[in-house]
Amino acid sequence: MPATPGRIEIWPALWESETVKVAGDAFRDLTFGPKHGGRWTAIPSNAATYKAEQDRLKKAQIEKAGARLAAALNTTMAVVRQGVDRKAPGEER
Numbered sequence: 332m333p334a335t336p337g338r339i340e341i342w343p344a345l346w347e348s349e350t351v352k353v354a355g356d357a358f359r360d361l362t363f364g365p366k367h368g369g370r371w372t373a374i375p376s377n378a379a380t381y382k383a384e385q386d387r388l389k390k391a392q393i394e395k396a397g398a399r400l401a402a403a404l405n406t407t408m409a410v411v412r413q414g415v416d417r418k419a420p421g422e423e424r
Contacts, residue, residue, distance in 0.1 A: 332398045339406050
């Protein structure tokens with residue numbers, strides 16, 4: 332997975348924008364029926380194909396989340412280490 336560009340502070344907004352774009356794929360091949368009890372009925376055109384595609388999408392999003400968490404932690408720890416390394420001799424660490 333490619334690295335997220337920019338400062339770590341903007342990463343969540345970039346990731347959110349990407350997720351919103353992918354969200355449309357979750358509704359592909361669905362037909363919405365009447366509303367019952369405050370909920371819409373969603374009917375896939377092919378249940379087996381829909382389930383397989385949903386499983387693929389979920390797996391991809393979870394993999395991205397794991398890679399992004401690792402990148403955020405690695406970046407944060409690098410900043411923390413730099414701060415520790417910059418302390419003057421004798422300063423509390």
